[in-house]
Amino acid sequence: MLTDEFDPQKGEMLRIVDEEGEADMGLMPRMSKDLLLKAYRTMLLTRLADDKAVKLQRQGRLGAYPPSKGQEASQVGPAMALKEEDWLVWAFREMGALLWKGVPLETQYLYWMGNELGNVYPEGTRVTPSVVPVGSQVPQAVGIAYAGLIRKEKSVVLAYFGDGATSEGDFHEGLNFAGVFRTPNVFVCQNNQFAISTRRSRQTASATIAQKAIAYGFPGILVDGNDIMAMYAATKEAAERARKGKGPTLIESFTYRMSDHTTSDDWRKYRSKEEVAEWERKDPLKRFSAYLVSKGFLKDEASLIEELGELVEKAAVQAEATPAPGLADVFEHTYAEMPPYLREQMGGGWK
Amino acid sequence: MLTDEFDPQKGEMLRIVDEEGEADMGLMPRMSKDLLLKAYRTMLLTRLADDKAVKLQRQGRLGAYPPSKGQEASQVGPAMALKEEDWLVWAFREMGALLWKGVPLETQYLYWMGNELGNVYPEGTRVTPSVVPVGSQVPQAVGIAYAGLIRKEKSVVLAYFGDGATSEGDFHEGLNFAGVFRTPNVFVCQNNQFAISTRRSRQTASATIAQKAIAYGFPGILVDGNDIMAMYAATKEAAERARKGKGPTLIESFTYRMSDHTTSDDWRKYRSKEEVAEWERKDPLKRFSAYLVSKGFLKDEASLIEELGELVEKAAVQAEATPAPGLADVFEHTYAEMPPYLREQMGGGWK
Amino acid sequence: MMMNMVQAINAALSGEMERDPSVVLLGEDVGVDGGVFRVTDGLIDRFGEDRVIDTPLAEAGIAGVAIGMALNGLRPVAEIQFMGFSYLVLNQMINHAARMRNRTRGKLTVPMVLRMPYGAGIKALEHHSESTEALYAQIPGLKVVVPSTPLEAKGLLISSIRDPDPVVFLEPTRSYRMLKEEVPEGEHLVPLGKARTVQEGDDVTIVGWGAMIPLIQRAVADLKGSAEIIDLRTISPMDSHAVVESVKRTGRAVVVHEAPRSFGPGAEIAARIYEGAILKLEAPVERVTAPDITVPLPKGEDRYYVNEKKIKEGVERALRF
Amino acid sequence: MMMNMVQAINAALSGEMERDPSVVLLGEDVGVDGGVFRVTDGLIDRFGEDRVIDTPLAEAGIAGVAIGMALNGLRPVAEIQFMGFSYLVLNQMINHAARMRNRTRGKLTVPMVLRMPYGAGIKALEHHSESTEALYAQIPGLKVVVPSTPLEAKGLLISSIRDPDPVVFLEPTRSYRMLKEEVPEGEHLVPLGKARTVQEGDDVTIVGWGAMIPLIQRAVADLKGSAEIIDLRTISPMDSHAVVESVKRTGRAVVVHEAPRSFGPGAEIAARIYEGAILKLEAPVERVTAPDITVPLPKGEDRYYVNEKKIKEGVERALRF
């Protein structure tokens, strides 16, 4: 059990591939070449799509947007451990995870462009919509998992949230319920060191976030969030534990937000260029590609970039071509059946 | 440091006087005979006043009331460690602590009889009024402590709450703030094993409540809550640490509610007579009096009981003699200044 | 069978749990203890602790977990122990439950019921007497339902459980054991969003709900003039049509609620009456409510609570105008 | 000095912090970052991190801590980053801040300000456009204040900070940088609980606040007939006297707010107008509001937000009646 080997209270962190791309094969999970390449592809797509979203925002073609840059391993690694019947519950900065789980890029763009259709995912995709109120999704994820138990499913529910979210009551209440009910939950805290401008050290005096699991009676593990192998391995173990009825796990993904909080933010207000440069060195994509290159798995990155770039452009075009919601759209989903006064309001004065 | 010697993660619990009244003198805090007798007196007064409150309720002379029985040491011990300038923040089941800190019994009765004057304490008594919404007082206690820091006071803020309260978001948010701001707070969780009918084991999967402090980066300690010496010693150490600017402490007082949750409750619905009898054996008053008797400090308990019984009767009479609030009372404290429409409402129709 | 409201609610819950395995109950002390008012008494024995769930003491968590359950195919009925503690769930209810349908254009929905005892008049502890139904009623996407009798409670609760949208179900504590009436054993449905005419009349329309209904009935018993009494049942979405049509006939209206006056439900009802029946109104709409103060502790409660006398005076003011 | 609303609020805060050492600020990102709207920019440098406090991300905690501070001699000004996240503080505000004075008969009080940006009209992210002022306004013991211009913001905020009771101070996001006006450098006070006549007129009274005021002004610019515009400023306790007196003169009233209609502040205002001026009213009170739906995402926002056209239509309906 990785959770036994790595004790967050001792500051121990699971890392499989180091910053130079060197792997500790003793810890390496079984992953086929195809799986590895698909993971890299998703991470790279995320990076490119993220860049594009920022550009679209700057051009006024997309609203405020929270970039994923630097967190691609932290996002994709856990999602890779999910089966189709498993649920993915996210916050708002998990583009890569959603891409892996089958939420199309154009749908994601649509959401950030300000269209509710961006919350409508392909039939059967077990992904909840974005949750902007920080932390609210945590107890919801526990409820989803509980329902799975009652309905005799074998599904696992993976919930993402940030380091900032761990300060909210909802985080606490959710994890506490999960501990009591032993629900099949995997909690992934993307500790990207900041909640907007607030540093992790100011967020909580707890030495690690992983050790907060001790308060809920289940294991917590600290993982290098820029190492996709480590994130995958830790989540896979946690998902298996959950599936076997052995309860939840808290995974702290130790990573870094390389860009602004959102496009409305300016990181230079609260951190130094040196600090950011230091983390650019630790870029999860670089590390992963170094590993893949060393293995001889990754050869023609340039043409991959080109291919994915085209996908990104297409998704943007498609999203932009989607018409804005009509009058009925904004009214008729308030209730299953529209109350008479609402129909009147729709008819008169709000045309 | 007791917090170093007793590790809640290993299940270690601080106990100084055991169930037979035998003391571990190596751990015994310095306490004068007077202090000991005053403590016993307060505990006994609490027991008698508590009994009386239940009787008054049964006679329809007092409203729903949450008995303290069994928790007298857990309440009085921490309060004993406070200085006059220190604050005491309570929930709703801390009669003994309030008596120690100077809130008269008749005032407490008045509150449970349903009169707001029961929230008005003698000038200078640094005690906040009852907090019924479970857990809300925790962040408030942190704010009080922070204000003390800003105002360059050396005061400590002691906050009580129950095992049930630890599940609330407010508990989490409050302790997390305290950790970050290193406020002079002492948090005493009276783990009386129940939140109404809900057992401690159902409240959280955490092995102890004391270990929840690990999530907030400050020490936690598990203490035998039926041992007044242990509760006093642990709180004294925590208060000193707080006063020195070394931040907060979480104390889990391991105790038992020997009576009903409130007079509206019936404990036979959710626990066995055997279980309750087992804890009656561990009665904190018995233990303390055995110790005092063995020391030769306590001689004439009967006349003490008589004296305190009279105090109790007098307090009840005094509380009952207090007139119900007048019309102006219920209106005029809504704001510092009464808005015109409220004055109108008071004038007409609500006479 | 003769039942009080507690029994009727219990019957509604057990009937629905019997009928539909996706119905689950959760809340503080709802299981072993049967709820602090014994509303869920015996259900854990019948349906097991997986479906009658004693939760940790955390209201936001309860609401959040219920939302999650509803998203994954269950029909949770969550209990908040008293309305005064329900402010803790407002983020979950407003930001999530209420708008899930809209924000996913109908793809994801939250068919849940949030039950809670509410209202004063029983000389309870602090925070145990709140009636802040307007907090919930103002949120698009939520439904707010209040039963006034045992029979109504059964019918409205069953409809609430089967409703595809989140319903806040407010149980007037004061009415829990006030009265027994005949309640059919099997299915009994009362539609949401439809007011009920408790008593027909021609001279004044009195609108109320929950524990106000029996008070209103007694207040007008020896009225000179005939009063039409409307039990609103669903505070939101409101059946203003029924109210307005009645007022068009009677020309006078009195709204009775136990919440404080300002920004209370009575303001909306009055506004809709004016908007819909202004040309037929012969008097201003009277609001008989609590004053704009915090609910006093028991010794002062009578200075707050609506009573027969205040209702009578309001009705007389309307008739006299 | 010419200032926009952000600068005026900043000036009010720094002036009060200068004057009174017990004033402290707390909230998410209010320190180093100067707040997400830069409202508190530079204050941490002037007053230090003990008085300009970057908190962990926990709204209930912020409110609870602020209450504690107020109980122990400080005058905290707490920021909630957006009104849509403020539902998390309702338990602390309703159950504690609002009633501390009453429940201790004046012995303990909570002089705090809870500031937050509110309102739509800026095509923001989900949950960043709420205007649920009625949630707060209905709570006895709380005051709810909304400034409409930079000058007003400075004067009202200073009064709010000095007020002995808890004040919820709502800053219309849309107005933050919309307009600059001359704001005096030193002390400038605007009393709470007093409405402001923005423009005098005889034919119709239009009541609004915050970001609605400039919209109303533009909407009536070329009106046939003269409109009296009242900026309510304090939603609660409401200066209904000013509104009612004006309507008694004009005989017609329009209430404009950007919150959804039902159970919104407009209902209470309308009810008080009817109650106070029924015999002088020549038309029903028009409510120009958002519809009863969730604030749409940016692409649909215009279908929700009140605009000049809708106001104009409302005023014309009132005039035509």
Ligand SMILES: Cc1ncc(C[n+]2csc(CCOP(=O)(O)OP(=O)(O)O)c2C)c(N)n1
């Ligand atoms: C309840 C709530 N409070 C405040 C905000 C404003 N806000 C949006 S993101 C954010 C920081 C979140 O930090 P973290 O959880 O670490 O996630 P990250 O942004 O780093 O991915 C804040 C304060 C919010 N969305 N919800």
Ligand SMILES: Cc1ncc(C[n+]2csc(CCOP(=O)(O)OP(=O)(O)O)c2C)c(N)n1
């Ligand atoms: C927020 C809130 N939820 C529910 C209640 C109802 N209630 C009153 S006391 C209590 C149990 C409290 O348990 P604990 O914190 O262990 O304190 P104890 O009663 O054991 O002293 C509950 C659920 C409440 N008062 N406040």
Ligand SMILES: [Mg+2]
């Ligand atoms: Mg973060």
Ligand SMILES: [Mg+2]
């Ligand atoms: Mg307890």
